[in-house]
Amino acid sequence: MELNAADEQTAVVSALSAGLLGSVNESLGAPMAPAWEAAFRGVPRHAFLPGTVWVGDELAECSREAAPAEWLGHAYADTAVVTQVNDGDDGDTVAPGERWASCSASAPSIVFRMLDLLDVRAGHRVLEIGTGTGWNAALLAHRLGPGRVTTIEVDPALAADAGGRLEDMGLDVRAVQGDGARGHEAGEPYERTIATCSVRTVPPAWIAQTRPGGVVLVPWDSPWFCYGLLRLTVDGYGGASGFFSPHSAFMLLRGQRTDLRIYRDVVRDSHVPEESTTRLSPWAVAGEDCAAQFAIGLQLPHVWRAWHENPDVEGVDSRLWLADTDAASWAAVDLDGRTADRFTVWEHGPRRLWETVEAAYGWWREAGSPGPERFGMTVAPDGTHVPWLDVPDSPVPVLL
Structure with a gap:
């Protein structure tokens, strides 16, 4: 039939x-x-x-x-x-x-x-x-x-x-x-x-x-x-x-969205950034390691980042941009596609964001590189959010 x-x-x-x-x-x-x-x-x-x-x-x-x-x-x-x-x-x-x-x-x-x-x-x-x-x-x-x-x-x-x-x-x-x-x-x-x-x-x-x-x-x-x-x-x-x-990636609650654009809201032609170098690879903190990124996000709740692939900059294959969410400070870390142990850093504003990222990553490594499942959060009656590692009386350092 x-x-x-x-x-x-x-x-x-x-x-x-x-x-x-x-x-x-x-x-x-x-x-x-x-x-x-x-x-x-x-x-x-x-x-x-x-x-x-x-x-x-x-x-x-x-x-x-x-x-x-x-x-x-x-x-x-x-x-x-x-x-x-x-x-x-x-x-x-x-x-x-x-x-x-x-x-x-x-x-x-x-x-x-x-x-x-x-x-x-x-x-x-x-x-x-x-x-x-x-x-x-x-x-x-x-x-x-x-x-x-x-x-x-x-x-x-x-x-x-x-x-x-x-x-x-x-x-x-x-x-x-x-x-x-x-x-x-x-x-x-x-x-x-x-x-x-x-x-x-x-x-x-x-x-x-x-x-x-x-x-x-x-x-x-x-x-x-x-x-x-x-x-x-x-x-x-x-x-x-x-x-x-350690699961999920959902769209943000509409009232908590951050609508930042590097060239629209943060970087200005008049800015003169300070140049330095770092041995910490941008991929270590913003690549495929979810545990590292999660821990950094807990420590830096007001720092935003974005990758810029193939920027129109001589000798730069990709660039990691960082900015605080009030757009007062920014940093950029350059990868040239060849050097694996030294990277150029540009920073502008009252906060040295890349130094703070290095500190957050260092804390996570010293703590044994814990995964998200070892972290917790306490929300106090006044609305204060306190992240912690393993137990509530072991707070995670919030750096900014």
Whole structure:
């Protein structure tokens, strides 16, 4: 018997879904819990993606209408899928080189890793910051049941679309459009709060609206490096504390974005930088070593960096730029593509940023080059953030 188009679509989705489940379980290192597998099967990922997504380094458009097989393949790959560009401003017409991702559906493996870390139980109420497509809220609602999940999204268009998808799936989720940094007082206290956007400081409302003993789970970001999940336990006195884990890279909470450009905001023709040399390779602090970058980011919470490949400078193959987030000081470290033990440094402003980076890297090496999982953070009732190594009474030096 020949299958009709609908049956063929169902068979394709079933096969792709089974493949994705296997990929997620492999990434997690063990089969996901039965309740989460039931949610995975009950709320299919493709049902929560918009008709157009953007893929690849160039953020090329992929339309469900124009390329249904390709679109469905992206829906069931264990990768993040960009679902909005340029905050929704002319996303369908802006040139590829001018596109930047402003919303995405996270890779399913990190979605289920975070849900596992959240450790929800029957009867829990959950506040989700960053509705996005609505899939994460749908998974939580499938697990916890009606009226247990509140999700908040700052972008009106995203909020409306996600609310419609949740309603179409018959899921009883309170979907709110608003500033997620403020939480949602009407549903508090929550046993669990989860953010699907990264933060550089934890908004106090998230702690205040979570019950003592409850969990606040947030992706972490620093201007130096976006990486890490922070799992805080609320202490009942207005603060919270907990460890990081070495996963994730999420888009930053919109209210905490840093929009710096080297030549627009920092470097001026009138600046006369001081020249020096260093034996510390820029790749050691801003290359592929996630542990080093994470530790430097904790110590230098106000220092931003960017690579400039093939700058129009004679004898320079690549350049690492550094600037503090108030744009008062900057540094540049040059690689010539040949010398591996000495690099030229240029610095300008009241702070010597490269010297501070060298100090931060030196501290990390002397501490035994610890990974993110050995670090933690305490958020005090007054909002002060104190990073620590291994135990809360072993603070990490914050250098700027």
